[in-house]
Amino acid sequence: MKLLLGQTLSFVADPFVEEPTASARWERRGAVAVDEATGRIVEVGPAEDLRASYREAKVVDHGEALILPGFIDAHVHYPQTGIIASWGKRLIDWLNSYTFPEEARFGDRAYADEIAGRFFDLALSHGTTTSVSYCTIHPESVDAYFTVAQKRGLRALGGKTCMDRNAPDDLRDSAQSAYDDSKALLEAWHGVDRLGYVVTPRFAPTSTPEQLEALGALWGEHPECLMQTHLSEQTEEIDWVMGLFPEAKDYTDIYDRFGLLGEGALMGHAIHLSARERARLKEVGASLIHCPTSNTFIGSGLFDMPGLKAEGQRIGLATDTGGGSSFSMLRTMAAAYDVGQLHGTALHPAQLLWLATCGSAEALRLGDRIGTLSAGYEADLVVLDMASTPGIAQRAARAEDIWEQVFPTIMMGDDRAVAATYVAGRKV
Structure with a gap:
């Protein structure tokens, strides 16, 4: 004792x-x-x-x-550790200029091991004890992330990031391989020690309808897992998405149509939401993950914390490494305070600490454990x-x-x- x-x-x-x-x-x-x-x-x-x-x-x-x-970081990209604080891009340019070239390196297991170790070193040095990460399309990147976390006894969640269009050739999978790889990794890692698998379509524009359908089916087969993706981060992104899915009511409806919306869905950013989307997200019990340093660093917009919490939305807090500009959940809480002030609401210190601990735990359906x-x-x-x-x-x-x-x-x-x-x- x-x-x-x-x-x-x-x-x-x-x-x-x-x-x-x-x-x-x-x-x-x-x-x-x-x-x-x-x-x-x-x-x-x-x-x-x-x-x-x-x-x-x-x-x-x-x-x-x-x-x-311990602090809970509900949305990170551990493969972006090395490119954090890269200058001057908005979302789509950020992906093409920084993210995709770096993620292409993660088919090399030794490199993935090195960056996973560095990421967890940095997270722990800032008091973060649970992380939820996007990996890359490479199964090796998932194995590296979970292997390092397991050796350290950490509670960690993550999944293979799936993309079969609008990405470089060396970062594309397919609808079938996304399903097969994700299922194999889920079966290998989910529930082992303190690890959890997360079904992970990157976001609607980098997945065909066929891939979204396959991943929705996988999540339907394994509802004990979480599902993570990005939603309404930037206005240009929304225009792009709606051009790809003109039949959808809105961005949220795309995920809904393919079985990728429900309790256990972690919707990163969720800044530019219509009233219909907000109502639907609350109805299904999805979690909205606030990434304030990222939202300001790449100019995405201001998350409506006071309005969304007043509606009863489930909200977690995250650094969004490396679009986010800090590994620190303290810095992330400070940024959330700044964003709240711009919405006319000064978040209380209790609210900020709750978001980084109990609130994020509840968003991850882990509120009974951490x-x-x-x-x-x-x-x-x-x-x-x-x-x-x-x-x-x-x-x-x-x-x-x-x-x-x-x-x-x-x-x-x-x-x-x-x-x-x-x-x-x-x-x-």
């Missing part, structure tokens, strides 16, 4: 629904009891009480640092030093409550703020 001491914060309600300050349980001097054999949380509470209950436990005292559930400091949950944790730089420290010193204390770290923090990351109870 291990006892981790520090400030503790965990959510008991959705702070977009309940009053934000009442949505979380905070202990000024708290503790998390972890069973190292199972990698799960045994109990969370006041440090004095848990020290009395677990007298034989190994104690790790993090002082004034804040212990949170994203919360509670007994029985997997002990994936991040410990934040809330005085990691002089600028942050001087602002936090004026704080009158935990929210005012943590907000400077959300807005100005980076990997220096991550005092420790725990995966299944092990410090990494």
